[in-house]
Amino acid sequence: MSPAPARTSRDAILEAARELLEEEGLDAVTMAAVASRVGVRAPSLYKHIRDRAELVSGVIATAAAELTAALEHALATASAEPAPRVRAIASAYRAFAHGRPRTAALLFADLGPELPIPQAELARSAAPVLEVAAALAGEGRALPAARALTAFVHGFTSMETAGAFRLGGGVDEAFATGVEALIAGLGPAVSSHPGDPQFARPS
Amino acid sequence: MSPAPARTSRDAILEAARELLEEEGLDAVTMAAVASRVGVRAPSLYKHIRDRAELVSGVIATAAAELTAALEHALATASAEPAPRVRAIASAYRAFAHGRPRTAALLFADLGPELPIPQAELARSAAPVLEVAAALAGEGRALPAARALTAFVHGFTSMETAGAFRLGGGVDEAFATGVEALIAGLGPAVSSHPGDPQFARPS
DNA sequence: ACCTGAACACCGTTCAAGT
DNA sequence: ACCTGAACACCGTTCAAGT
Numbered sequence: 001m002s003p004a005p006a007r008t009s010r011d012a013i014l015e016a017a018r019e020l021l022e023e024e025g026l027d028a029v030t031m032a033a034v035a036s037r038v039g040v041r042a043p044s045l046y047k048h049i050r051d052r053a054e055l056v057s058g059v060i061a062t063a064a065a066e067l068t069a070a071l072e073h074a075l076a077t078a079s080a081e082p083a084p085r086v087r088a089i090a091s092a093y094r095a096f097a098h099g100r101p102r103t104a105a106l107l108f109a110d111l112g113p114e115l116p117i118p119q120a121e122l123a124r125s126a127a128p129v130l131e132v133a134a135a136l137a138g139e140g141r142a143l144p145a146a147r148a149l150t151a152f153v154h155g156f157t158s159m160e161t162a163g164a165f166r167l168g169g170g171v172d173e174a175f176a177t178g179v180e181a182l183i184a185g186l187g188p189a190v191s192s193h194p195g196d197p198q199f200a201r202p203s
Numbered sequence: 204m205s206p207a208p209a210r211t212s213r214d215a216i217l218e219a220a221r222e223l224l225e226e227e228g229l230d231a232v233t234m235a236a237v238a239s240r241v242g243v244r245a246p247s248l249y250k251h252i253r254d255r256a257e258l259v260s261g262v263i264a265t266a267a268a269e270l271t272a273a274l275e276h277a278l279a280t281a282s283a284e285p286a287p288r289v290r291a292i293a294s295a296y297r298a299f300a301h302g303r304p305r306t307a308a309l310l311f312a313d314l315g316p317e318l319p320i321p322q323a324e325l326a327r328s329a330a331p332v333l334e335v336a337a338a339l340a341g342e343g344r345a346l347p348a349a350r351a352l353t354a355f356v357h358g359f360t361s362m363e364t365a366g367a368f369r370l371g372g373g374v375d376e377a378f379a380t381g382v383e384a385l386i387a388g389l390g391p392a393v394s395s396h397p398g399d400p401q402f403a404r405p406s
Numbered sequence: 407a408c409c410t411g412a413a414c415a416c417c418g419t420t421c422a423a424g425t
Numbered sequence: 426a427c428c429t430g431a432a433c434a435c436c437g438t439t440c441a442a443g444t
Contacts, residue, residue, distance in 0.1 A: 004408035004444060025315030031437060043438080044409050052437065105313055108358075110305060110365045112228030117365055126370065141380070143372045147359070148381030152351065155311075155358020159350075162313045162320055167329070169346045177344070178351030181388025186380070207425060207427035234418060246419075247428050255418065410443075417436070424429075 008038040010048045010058075018059050021102050029056065053115045056106075063103045064121035070096050071128040082136040083183050089132050090153050090179045097157035105161050108154055126150070137186045145186045152178050211241040213251045213261075221262050224305050232259065256318045259309075266306045267324035273299050274331040285339040286386050292335050293356050293382045300360035308364050311357055329353070340389045348389045355381050 016037035020029045031042040031052060049055045074092035078085045097104035108117065126146065133146035156175055165171050219240035223232045234245040234255060252258045277295035281288045300307035311320065332353055337345035359378055368374050 006408060008408095025313070027315050027317075030435090032435090040408095041410060042436090043411085043440085046438075047408055102313060108362045108365045108367045109312070110228070110308055110361075112230050114230075117367065119369060122367065123370070143370060144377035144380035145384075147362075147368065147374075147377035148355065148384060151359035151362055151377075151381060152355040153358070154362065155356070156350070156354035158313075158361065159311045159354055159357065162311045164311045164320065164325065165350065166322060167326070167346060169350075171350075174347035174350035174354075177347035177389070178354060178385070181348075181351060181385050182381070183388070185384025185386070185388035209427065211427095233416090235416090243427090244429060245417090246421085246430085249419075250427055408444090410441100412440090412442100414439080415437090418434090420433080421431090422429100423431100425427090 006047075008040050008044070008048065012038045013045060013048055013055065014058050014062055017055055018062070018100075018103060021059060021106075022100060025102060026056070026106070056111070057115060057118055059103060060106050061118035061121045063100060064107060064118060064125050067093070067096050067104075067107070068121070068125045068128070071125065075128050075132065082132065082187070085132045086136055086149065086183050087179060089128060090149070090175075093153045094157055094175060097161065101157075101161040105158050133186070136183065138188055141186075148186065149182055152182060209250075211243050211247070211251065215241045216248060216251055216258065217261050217265055220258055221265070221303075221306060224262060224309075225303060228305060229259070229309070234258075259314065260318060260321055262306060263309050264321035264324045266303060267310060267321060267328050270296070270299050270307075270310070271324070271328045271331070274328065278331050278335065285335065285390070288335045289339055289352065289386050290382060292331060293352065293378075296356045297360055297378060300364065304360075304364040308361050336389070339386065341391055344389075351389065352385055355385060 013034060016034050017029050020033055020037065029052075031045055034055070035042045035045050045055075049058065070092050071089055074088045075085060078088035107122065111117075129146045129150055130142050133149060134142035137145035156178060159165060160171060165174070216237060219237050220232050223236055223240065232255075234248055237258070238245045238248050248258075252261065273295050274292055277291045278288060281291035310325065314320075329349065332349045333345050336349035336352060340348035359381060362368060363374060368377070
């Protein structure tokens with residue numbers, strides 16, 4: 001009996017936006033298209049979200065939270081040695097990216113001055129990566145090792161989504177090659193080569 | 204005395220679009236803003252380019268050609284051993300990305316169904332990477348090694364542009380860590396670990 | 407308290423009319 | 426042969442009016 005009960009919700013709106021993003025790309029995520037999916041008109045969306053930038057940003061933040069859960073789950077079911085844990089987290093990220101390719105590609109994208117990436121959520125996703133990186137490379141080198149791992153996995157899956165691997169050959173093999181090379185090269189057993197520009201630099 | 208000599212050109216239009224992209228982001232690359240930069244009205248642009256998608260695509264293709272030249276130049280002035288050549292090409296890509304961060308981020312981006320990445324130009328950029336990858340990992344493993352290197356360097360610079368590295372610490376150090384790990388891990392001297400899912404698979 | 411149609415500024419694109 | 430204003434469909438956003 002209140003004047004007008006909500007006919008939709010912020011969560012429903014974010015979910016509709018995510019579906020449109022995956023099905024047709026970011027340009028298809030218009031206010032009218034999202035509104036239509038949730039059964040209202042475009043102006044009604046502004047009772048639940050500030051503007052389109054906040055809508056897209058919310059989709060990315062939600063995805064980052066889901067990614068964090070997926071990475072943590074992968075680690076919870078992995079063995080205790082560093083190398084299998086790195087493989088587990090890399091595979092979990094790639095599986096996540098395959099399930100939501102366009103959303104995943106936006107996780108670290110520069111979408112213009114009006115759309116900063118959601119720092120807080122991504123920082124939480126970084127935690128499990130830092131954990132395996134510390135186990136692999138040692139606490140003192142955890143941060144650069146985590147950054148290298150994240151850069152490779154994000155770069156690889158982005159390129160995969162963009163359709164960049166067209167020279168034939170096995171894409172799975174290329175992913176494994178990169179992951180194994182990083183495991184071998186970041187691990188403390190394989191030391192730096194002569195003339196290596198790396199220095200001990202605690203975070 | 205011809206009816207109407209061209210007051211602008213496709214090259215000038217692409218250059219104006221590139222400047223706008225770098226200065227204000229992709230959303231600022233409107234037909235009116237580009238036209239204003241080259242001194243005409245928006246409808247005139249359609250005498251030189253098909254539509255906005257082809258305009259953005261042309262900016263990316265031009266950048267890919269410049270990237271190819273930068274990578275080839277870096278290799279031409281690098282020493283003959285594989286490791287310094289990998290460092291040279293990785294540094295050259297990163298320097299290119301620093302000079303044109305937003306353009307570089309689009310090189311492997313999924314910009315929607317209407318905007319495919321320019322395959323031909325990017326294939327030429329891949330050639331020098333394949334060359335150093337073959338020198339490092341051997342001809343038989345050149346393709347996956349090149350993909351791993353490209354994924355890392357592209358992923359790292361994209362994250363850098365997006366402002367993803369906010370946990371402190373040295374970003375240069377993280378880049379060097381990844382490059383050196385890949386050199387060590389992809390090189391034939393450091394063999395695969397036990398249980399490694401890599402197989403000999405010629406391209 | 408939320409939803410809506412109408413309105414506004416803006417955007418990509420087309421086209422007839424100019425030169 | 427290229428450039429232009431006018432026009433169209435579309436988009437994000439605001440707001441007064443409904444319930």
